[in-house]
Amino acid sequence: MNFYLPIAEMSVNIFVFLGMGAAVGFLSGMFGVGGGFLMTPLLIFSGIPSAVAVGTEAAQIVASSVSGAIAQYRRKNVDIKLGVLLLAGGIVGSYLGVEVVKILRRMGQFDLVLSLAYVSFLGGIGTLMLIESLNTIRKSRSGVAVSSRKPGQHSWIHGLPFKMRFHRSKLYISAIPPIVIGAFVGFLGGVMGVGGGFIMIPAMIYLLRVPTNVVVGTSLFQITFVTAVTTVLHATQNYTVDIVLALLLMIGGVIGAQFGTVAGEKLKGEQLRFLLAALVLLVCLRLGWDLVVRPNELYSLSSLAGGH
Amino acid sequence: MRQLHNAMRAALAAAAVMFAATSGAPAQPARGAAAEAAPKEDAVAVAGKERIEVDVSSRSVAVTSSFNGTEIIVFGTVENSQQASAESGFYDVVVIVEGTLSPIVARKKSNVGGLWVNTSSIRFASLPTYYAIASTRPVDELAEPDVRDAHAIGFSHVPMNIASKALASGISAEEAQNFRDAIVRLKRKEGLYVSSDYGVAFIGRSLFRATIELPANVPVGPVKARVYLIRNGAVLSEATTSVSLSRQGFELLMYNFAHRQPLLYGLFCVSLAVGAGLLASTLFRKAGAH
Numbered sequence: 001m002n003f004y005l006p007i008a009e010m011s012v013n014i015f016v017f018l019g020m021g022a023a024v025g026f027l028s029g030m031f032g033v034g035g036g037f038l039m040t041p042l043l044i045f046s047g048i049p050s051a052v053a054v055g056t057e058a059a060q061i062v063a064s065s066v067s068g069a070i071a072q073y074r075r076k077n078v079d080i081k082l083g084v085l086l087l088a089g090g091i092v093g094s095y096l097g098v099e100v101v102k103i104l105r106r107m108g109q110f111d112l113v114l115s116l117a118y119v120s121f122l123g124g125i126g127t128l129m130l131i132e133s134l135n136t137i138r139k140s141r142s143g144v145a146v147s148s149r150k151p152g153q154h155s156w157i158h159g160l161p162f163k164m165r166f167h168r169s170k171l172y173i174s175a176i177p178p179i180v181i182g183a184f185v186g187f188l189g190g191v192m193g194v195g196g197g198f199i200m201i202p203a204m205i206y207l208l209r210v211p212t213n214v215v216v217g218t219s220l221f222q223i224t225f226v227t228a229v230t231t232v233l234h235a236t237q238n239y240t241v242d243i244v245l246a247l248l249l250m251i252g253g254v255i256g257a258q259f260g261t262v263a264g265e266k267l268k269g270e271q272l273r274f275l276l277a278a279l280v281l282l283v284c285l286r287l288g289w290d291l292v293v294r295p296n297e298l299y300s301l302s303s304l305a306g307g308h
Numbered sequence: 309m310r311q312l313h314n315a316m317r318a319a320l321a322a323a324a325v326m327f328a329a330t331s332g333a334p335a336q337p338a339r340g341a342a343a344e345a346a347p348k349e350d351a352v353a354v355a356g357k358e359r360i361e362v363d364v365s366s367r368s369v370a371v372t373s374s375f376n377g378t379e380i381i382v383f384g385t386v387e388n389s390q391q392a393s394a395e396s397g398f399y400d401v402v403v404i405v406e407g408t409l410s411p412i413v414a415r416k417k418s419n420v421g422g423l424w425v426n427t428s429s430i431r432f433a434s435l436p437t438y439y440a441i442a443s444t445r446p447v448d449e450l451a452e453p454d455v456r457d458a459h460a461i462g463f464s465h466v467p468m469n470i471a472s473k474a475l476a477s478g479i480s481a482e483e484a485q486n487f488r489d490a491i492v493r494l495k496r497k498e499g500l501y502v503s504s505d506y507g508v509a510f511i512g513r514s515l516f517r518a519t520i521e522l523p524a525n526v527p528v529g530p531v532k533a534r535v536y537l538i539r540n541g542a543v544l545s546e547a548t549t550s551v552s553l554s555r556q557g558f559e560l561l562m563y564n565f566a567h568r569q570p571l572l573y574g575l576f577c578v579s580l581a582v583g584a585g586l587l588a589s590t591l592f593r594k595a596g597a598h
Binding site: 009060064065066071236247297 | 374375377410417418422423424425487493494495524525527528558559562566567571573577581582588589
């Protein structure tokens with residue numbers, strides 16, 4: 001059954017995109033990730049203009065993260081103060097990201113930058129996760145108890161000014177790092193159409209030493225609001241949010257996520273991380289391939305970006 | 309079998325001629341357009357001078373949610389036709405259907421440090437978003453290049469105006485030609501530039517018709533049809549008609565919403581997303597409780 005997308009201006013098969021939403025939703029439910037880093041490349045492979053893919057995916061991430069954020073808030077796992085700082089940075093970063101998309105589209109280099117960003121981030125994070133999960137698997141096989149990280153070592157971050165107390169996170173740190181981290185994640189979200197949890201969660205754990213129970217809730221809080229702002233910015237700056245496409249992905253996504261969560265509970269943490277790392281590296285290789293292999297068609301056409 | 313087929317064609321032709329003759333109102337603009345295109349011929353209206361009149365099967369095509377491409381029929385008659393039968397091949401007809409003109413940027417990749425990167429580009433100030441050409445036989449057989457040039461007939465004569473800025477930056481003629489060829493190639497691959505060498509058929513002495521496919525990805529906007537009557541490589545008469553291709557219903561609503569009220573549209577998308585997320589979590593929490 002075909003439906004004509006009002007913003008992407010193309011006729012698509014509804015079931016293809018519902019299925020795509022369900023597949024990515026399944027994986028994100030299974031691995032506990034947002035799935036933006038999988039969905040945006042998939043949308044582009046399936047012929048959706050890259051700018052529309054990025055803008056629309058932001059709206060879908062709002063839908064997939066809002067319920068999680070509320071659940072975490074009820075369990076008192078959101079550090080609002082920290083979340084607001086991350087958010088303040090995030091909004092600035094997102095604004096810059098959307099502006100950069102606008103400029104790059106005009107220059108004809110958006111697809112290149114998007115691919116490079118995906119290849120470097122997915123490659124880096126996938127490799128780190130792969131190594132970490134393999135080490136854990138090897139250690140648990142050889143019977144060595146896996147020790148959790150020691151918290152609380154002082155680093156250069158503790159020397160920064162504008163210190164604030166974060167009660168729920170039991171932290172007394174400068175306000176600058178959360179704002180910078182938030183801005184960086186917001187920027188990536190604006191450019192890459194991702195929530196940025198895969199950057200923010202490690203940054204909060206390793207750089208800010210936020211307790212693990214607060215990390216996920218606070219990051220979801222930030223992602224929900226930043227992607228909401230990103231959606232509005234893409235809609236007003238680039239006219240690239242396709243509401244019908246977003247709705248298809250949301251419906252598929254929420255259903256897939258329910259089944260994914262069940263499947264994820266049957267696997268061990270390190271096994272999940274290994275599989276996720278393999279998946280991330282596959283997406284990375286696929287995107288990298290297109291950059292280095294001589295394309296069949298050297299020419300490409302684009303209508304003028306934001307030509308209004 | 310063949311005769312039966314021809315007989316049916318003749319009957320169809322007669323019906324269509326009657327339609328064109330009796331339904332006065334819709335045929336009017338096409339007549340006007342024909343007269344406009346050939347005012348001199350009107351002045352020297354001698355018997356025996358051929359003239360064509362054309363129209364399309366539907367003047368407006370609605371792009372709705374279920375739009376998945378459509379086809380239009382461009383038909384017309386040759387006044388004072390001198391050909392003996394539909395099969396005589398006395399006249400040639402070329403039908404060109406063009407979408408709206410829009411600016412476009414064509415880019416070329418080359419290898420920079422191992423990566424394939426867009427390195428050169430040309431901006432075309434106006435290019436038909438859609439271009440379909442149908443004729444009674446291949447266009448290079450029915451007229452010399454200068455005639456085709458003069459009337460913009462064929463892919464190699466698609467009007468492409470390079471933006472003045474690009475010209476000023478000194479792009480060689482050869483390079484520009486490579487870009488033009490690439491545009492036609494890419495547009496053909498997208499199904500937006502189409503040709504049909506035997507797509508125009510005479511149905512009787514004076515009536516002809518061509519079926520033109522408008523693909524699902526045809527850009528929305530007015531679509532113009534130009535029709536040429538050719539005899540021995542010379543254009544005897546030309547006429548134009550048009551189809552309006554416009555969004556309707558839900559598509560129009562959403563497109564206007566997104567482009568005229570972008571802030572509200574963005575907020576609406578976000579609230580829809582929040583609603584969907586909350587609805588899903590309550591639905592599945594209830595389902596999971598059982």
